Amino acid sequence: MIEYVENKENIARRIARIFKTGDVVNLGIGLPTLVGNFVPEDVTVILQSENGLIGLGPAPAPGKEDKDLTNAGAMPVSILPGGAYFDSATSFGIIRGGHVDYTVLGVLEVDQEGNLANYKIPGKMVPGMGGAMDLTTGSRVVIAATTHLEKSGASKLKRRCSLPLTAVREVDIVVTDVGYFEILGGKYYLREYFEPYTPDWIKEHTDAEIVVGEDCKPCFC
Amino acid sequence: MIEYVENKENIARRIARIFKTGDVVNLGIGLPTLVGNFVPEDVTVILQSENGLIGLGPAPAPGKEDKDLTNAGAMPVSILPGGAYFDSATSFGIIRGGHVDYTVLGVLEVDQEGNLANYKIPGKMVPGMGGAMDLTTGSRVVIAATTHLEKSGASKLKRRCSLPLTAVREVDIVVTDVGYFEILGGKYYLREYFEPYTPDWIKEHTDAEIVVGEDCKPCFC
Amino acid sequence: MITKPIISAAEAAAMVKTGQVVQVGGFLGCGSPDSVLGALVTAGINNLVLVCNDTSVLDEKKQRSNGVADLIKAAAFSKVIVSHIGTNPETQRQMNAGELEVVLVPQGTLAERIRAAGCGLGGILTPTGVGTEVEQGKQKLLVADRVWLLEEALPGDVGLIKARKADKAGNLVYSKTARNFNPLMAMACKLVIAEVEELVEIGEIDPDHVHTPSIFVDYLVMSREGSKS
Amino acid sequence: MITKPIISAAEAAAMVKTGQVVQVGGFLGCGSPDSVLGALVTAGINNLVLVCNDTSVLDEKKQRSNGVADLIKAAAFSKVIVSHIGTNPETQRQMNAGELEVVLVPQGTLAERIRAAGCGLGGILTPTGVGTEVEQGKQKLLVADRVWLLEEALPGDVGLIKARKADKAGNLVYSKTARNFNPLMAMACKLVIAEVEELVEIGEIDPDHVHTPSIFVDYLVMSREGSKS
Numbered sequence: 001m002i003e004y005v006e007n008k009e010n011i012a013r014r015i016a017r018i019f020k021t022g023d024v025v026n027l028g029i030g031l032p033t034l035v036g037n038f039v040p041e042d043v044t045v046i047l048q049s050e051n052g053l054i055g056l057g058p059a060p061a062p063g064k065e066d067k068d069l070t071n072a073g074a075m076p077v078s079i080l081p082g083g084a085y086f087d088s089a090t091s092f093g094i095i096r097g098g099h100v101d102y103t104v105l106g107v108l109e110v111d112q113e114g115n116l117a118n119y120k121i122p123g124k125m126v127p128g129m130g131g132a133m134d135l136t137t138g139s140r141v142v143i144a145a146t147t148h149l150e151k152s153g154a155s156k157l158k159r160r161c162s163l164p165l166t167a168v169r170e171v172d173i174v175v176t177d178v179g180y181f182e183i184l185g186g187k188y189y190l191r192e193y194f195e196p197y198t199p200d201w202i203k204e205h206t207d208a209e210i211v212v213g214e215d216c217k218p219c220f221c
Numbered sequence: 222m223i224e225y226v227e228n229k230e231n232i233a234r235r236i237a238r239i240f241k242t243g244d245v246v247n248l249g250i251g252l253p254t255l256v257g258n259f260v261p262e263d264v265t266v267i268l269q270s271e272n273g274l275i276g277l278g279p280a281p282a283p284g285k286e287d288k289d290l291t292n293a294g295a296m297p298v299s300i301l302p303g304g305a306y307f308d309s310a311t312s313f314g315i316i317r318g319g320h321v322d323y324t325v326l327g328v329l330e331v332d333q334e335g336n337l338a339n340y341k342i343p344g345k346m347v348p349g350m351g352g353a354m355d356l357t358t359g360s361r362v363v364i365a366a367t368t369h370l371e372k373s374g375a376s377k378l379k380r381r382c383s384l385p386l387t388a389v390r391e392v393d394i395v396v397t398d399v400g401y402f403e404i405l406g407g408k409y410y411l412r413e414y415f416e417p418y419t420p421d422w423i424k425e426h427t428d429a430e431i432v433v434g435e436d437c438k439p440c441f442c
Numbered sequence: 443m444i445t446k447p448i449i450s451a452a453e454a455a456a457m458v459k460t461g462q463v464v465q466v467g468g469f470l471g472c473g474s475p476d477s478v479l480g481a482l483v484t485a486g487i488n489n490l491v492l493v494c495n496d497t498s499v500l501d502e503k504k505q506r507s508n509g510v511a512d513l514i515k516a517a518a519f520s521k522v523i524v525s526h527i528g529t530n531p532e533t534q535r536q537m538n539a540g541e542l543e544v545v546l547v548p549q550g551t552l553a554e555r556i557r558a559a560g561c562g563l564g565g566i567l568t569p570t571g572v573g574t575e576v577e578q579g580k581q582k583l584l585v586a587d588r589v590w591l592l593e594e595a596l597p598g599d600v601g602l603i604k605a606r607k608a609d610k611a612g613n614l615v616y617s618k619t620a621r622n623f624n625p626l627m628a629m630a631c632k633l634v635i636a637e638v639e640e641l642v643e644i645g646e647i648d649p650d651h652v653h654t655p656s657i658f659v660d661y662l663v664m665s666r667e668g669s670k671s
Numbered sequence: 672m673i674t675k676p677i678i679s680a681a682e683a684a685a686m687v688k689t690g691q692v693v694q695v696g697g698f699l700g701c702g703s704p705d706s707v708l709g710a711l712v713t714a715g716i717n718n719l720v721l722v723c724n725d726t727s728v729l730d731e732k733k734q735r736s737n738g739v740a741d742l743i744k745a746a747a748f749s750k751v752i753v754s755h756i757g758t759n760p761e762t763q764r765q766m767n768a769g770e771l772e773v774v775l776v777p778q779g780t781l782a783e784r785i786r787a788a789g790c791g792l793g794g795i796l797t798p799t800g801v802g803t804e805v806e807q808g809k810q811k812l813l814v815a816d817r818v819w820l821l822e823e824a825l826p827g828d829v830g831l832i833k834a835r836k837a838d839k840a841g842n843l844v845y846s847k848t849a850r851n852f853n854p855l856m857a858m859a860c861k862l863v864i865a866e867v868e869e870l871v872e873i874g875e876i877d878p879d880h881v882h883t884p885s886i887f888v889d890y891l892v893m894s895r896e897g898s899k900s
Binding site (some may be wrong): 049050051052053066067068069070071072073074079085086087088089091092095096119120123125126127128129130131132133134137138164165166167168169 | 469470471472473495496499524525526527528529534537538544546548549550551552553554556557568569570571572573574575576606616617618619620621622623624625626653
């Protein structure tokens with residue numbers, strides 16, 4: 001019997017391998033931010049931050065923080081040579097205008113139609129959508145990053161989201177700590193799985209319909 | 222008998238006295254450009270040029286022209302200390318957004334309803350509206366600057382424009398070389414006249430309805 | 443060039459009147475006019491409508507707050523129009539208690555609505571929010587074979603913004619990601635008060651480096667030493 | 672940071688294909704990419720759709736021309752979408768002869784339509800043109816007690832723009848009033864070729880002074896010595 005153990009690092013590692021040199025990428029707050037740590041050395045991606053920055057660099061050394069230079073999560077960051085600053089209208093012009101290749105977002109629920117819910121649990125918790133609705137609408141490829149199961153054991157990959165939607169049929173790829181999924185024609189296609197999980201285990205522990213792709217293979221991150 | 226003699230300088234002089242310190246003013250190509258030469262020394266207006274400049278200064282000395290610094294008529298200009306450059310979207314944001322106090326435009330026809338025609342004589346001459354439609358729509362006060370009569374002797378101040386309109390009910394003030402008019406409630410109110418012309422002469426030589434204001438007086442420029 | 447009056451944060455706060463729509467720059471406190479906001483807390487203003495990216499950061503345990511967070515805590519607002527309230531639990535508490543109306547707007551839509559107001563546009567057509575709760579009560583239009591939401595311009599009575607540097611005419615230069623909504627709000631508000639860290643002579647800012655031209659700015663306030671932002 | 676290919680004006684011209692919508696920066700020739708435009712004349716391209724502020728200046732007597740004027744003379748366009756044609760009599764001649772379709776757009780509307788395309792908006796509501804011939808065939812909407820024209824986004828296939836300076840990543844800085852439509856078109860076109868006068872190393876441009884971020888630029892062309900603009 002396989003026991004599920006949360007593994008956010010595997011999610012971040014696998015997503016980081018999706019990008020190729022030159023891609024413009026926006027990483028959401030939380031788990032998606034981790035992705036930046038695992039981009040292969042021979043790949044140069046350009047990180048966009050919706051608060052007004054392209055060419056996002058690593059966190060500064062302690063004591064080197066600049067109060068005027070943060071990411072969209074208000075954490076101190078740096079800018080790489082060749083980066084640029086802009087106002088919020090231009091920032092979302094970049095995003096909505098299709099100039100961002102990949103956006104990686106966290107999840108409350110994501111369903112097999114490509115719907116995503118991540119900004120509101122009515123009556124309980126309402127953080128707000130921030131830039132997530134524009135990011136999912138505007139980016140070329142939308143990647144949802146999530147642990148596969150809730151703490152309760154419930155599946156995060158739904159047949160149909162029940163919470164208010166952030167994005168309608170916009171999600172292309174979902175990476176969890178058990179596998180890599182593409183959403184196509186209203187179904188999840190399992191492309192890769194993280195051992196020790198198996199395709200059968202994944203189908204059993206997922207609420208949504210899973211199709212195991214013919215070329216489905218284990219993932220080595 | 223009074224003979225009509227074109228006098229563009231009088232028009233420019235009178236308009237220049239309308240402004241007070243701090244006003245943001247856009248001067249159109251041609252006759253309106255002359256206005257800049259006659260702003261009283263104790264009044265500081267801020268000139269906006271729709272091609273992307275605020276703080277327009279005088280023409281540079283011969284040999285000091287900068288190919289990258291022109292006005293909306295492609296003439297070399299300068300910028301005053303404290304001026305700023307911006308792109309065309311911001312420039313018309315300034316204009317349409319109500320941040321320009323006065324716009325001064327040339328005229329083919331202007332009527333007593335405040336309509337202005339100055340961009341097109343169908344089948345004959347079609348220069349295009351350039352920025353004039355935005356300027357008349359957005360500016361707080363629209364001033365039309367025109368000689369009073371055509372070369373043919375026809376009046377430029379119409380009851381109703383016959384040419385395609387640049388502006389619908391947007392003109393507030395018309396200054397010609399015979400007088401200073403305000404448009405109110407579908408009529409021209411003559412506020413000042415240039416001697417030797419008299420209110421009677423003006424009424425006689427104008428197509429539009431002229432009301433001679435009670436406080437109508439000669440203008441000394 | 444005309445010079446702009448330099449006033450104190452308290453004088454700036456006194457220009458804000460109850461019931462007004464106040465647009466405040468900053469993104470989770472980065473680039474917000476903290477000296478003026480502090481003076482508004484002191485003035486005890488209330489019943490304002492806030493337009494801001496977020497309600498900033500309030501962490502009671504760490505006794506940390508910035509941006510508009512202390513004004514939220516002081517119950518200065520009857521309504522907030524923002525994209526995010528997740529970092530200020532007090533916003534959520536007031537909302538749940540029925541003390542505060544919260545209107546959530548997608549961040550890119552918020553930016554365009556403010557810009558539209560400043561640019562004399564009635565609104566814009568955005569794809570963002572179609573099919574979500576955001577579309578409720580809004581007109582949908584089919585243009586170029588796609589469905590768009592009509593989002594209306596969002597003007598303000600007072601804009602409280604923050605810049606790194608001003609010249610005495612009021613030309614503004616922002617610093618890094620502290621720019622965010624500040625230049626948009628400078629265009630969109632009837633009265634604009636810019637808090638700045640440094641004041642230079644007219645002519646010292648290259649006109650190609652100006653982010654907000656002077657004509658948008660009515661008053662300047664110097665940031666007090668050691669203010670949070 | 673990624674570097675952008677530096678190509679010749681002729682190579683740039685060869686990327687423009689007949690039938691495409693080409694957006695060209697410049698205001699009566701100030702800030703237009705004259706080296707690339709010259710190469711397009713040499714290449715003998717035709718049947719393009721031009722989006723530009725104007726058709727620039729053509730003065731046959733003084734043998735003076737700039738910007739897109741020589742391309743107009745070379746009959747490169749089947750249609751032009753511009754705000755002004757008054758300084759190029761050849762545009763008017765071709766229009767009257769039925770050889771060229773001329774669509775006149777108010778300058779501020781043209782700027783916003785291009786920007787909307789670049790920003791992923793379907794269009795904007797403007798008061799400009801209501802009650803004039805400009806409103807013909809367009810939707811009118813009543814919003815906030817005022818009538819507005821719905822003006823749709825105007826994207827381009829190729830953007831030919833001009834900047835003062837680029838770094839090797841493609842970040843652009845414009846000079847004075849040569850900025851005009853260039854940064855808007857950089858956002859609105861699928862393929863963007865920027866002609867520049869000076870090329871500097873990555874890191875030499877202050878990120879707060881960048882007018883067009885590098886991600887909008889695909890290719891760089893060096894202005895030839897003595898080019899008109």
